[in-house]
């Protein structure tokens with residue numbers, strides 16, 4: 498058992514000063530003045546710290562991604578301490594462009610490995626291509642038979658690397674994800690990789706206009722990648738569509754017009770988008786090609802899971818978004834959209850996934866996953882098997 502005393506709690510809505518008692522990996526009580534004899538519990542004085550739900554990163558290439566500049570550019574796997582440093586206690590793993598040398602079997606094994614090392618993991622079936630390659634033969638079967646699979650993605654649209662699926666193909670895929678989701682009690686969300694192409698979100702809008710599939714089934718990502726797509730995403734979200742902004746970036750992309758997530762969140766809220774429809778994900782371990790002014794490939798960088806909370810911090814400290822609202826996009830919103838029960842909130846009955854933040858700077862001071870310390874007083878205290 499672990500008792501956190503006197504933290505300033507955002508659950509993510511502001512709760513005020515209270516104690517959190519965790520036992521068996523869950524929060525069993527959250528109220529002021531909890532008293533338990535020291536012989537039964539580890540007591541930690543969190544006075545002066547802010548306690549928030551552990552972050553959910555819903556789009557991470559945990560087995561590595563990339564390879565778009567040849568075999569030598571395949572990016573490495575995620576290691577546990579990457580997630581810990583970013584305060585990420587729940588990850589949804591996915592494949593990307595490469596569904597040949599990266600497999601769903603490897604993704605499932607990696608997800609299980611990270612789970613055994615101490616964080617919570619889920620995954621998407623499929624990759625960029627349509628028809629999608631699945632683990633058991635169909636999206637529906639994967640959702641029904643594999644516990645960790647919560648949806649399908651990242652399916653590429655409006656991108657030169659996509660399989661150029663037709664509307665009918667895409668609609669059938671979304672329908673299958675919906676049916677599998679309903680039958681398994683999961684979200685069955687279609688995570689859609691958006692490219693820079695002119696067609697933008699048109700296929701998603703047609704799903705909403707021409708089929709019975711509700712907007713909750715679709716989650717387009719990378720919508721901040723250029724100003725045109727970003728404006729289209731604002732309009733899409735104002736009609737009830739869910740949208741995901743990608744936090745991993747490099748300065749060159751921002752100079753070319755990519756919308757930084759902190760500023761992007763602020764702009765969406767100012768435009769009247771319902772905050773509950775917005776999520777951030779890191780695209781962690783994906784490749785980020787870095788070009789110089791002449792457009793020459795200078796090198797490749799790897800997306801970082803730590804960019805997730807860095808973007809939330811920017812939203813609060815620079816774009817002046819209220820802390821509770823900014824936290825929502827990496828806690829309560831992804832938990833609801835992806836139906837991750839017990840995740841994304843601090844409340845009695847929820848999983849004991851907790852991040853402690855320092856006030857003013859919002860630096861990560863502590864990370865607890867399922868009741869176990871992974872980072873304590875700024876020191877990473879848990880390691881992956883081979884770290």
Ligand code: ZN
Nearest residue numbers: 593651690719
């Ligand atoms: Zn992508």
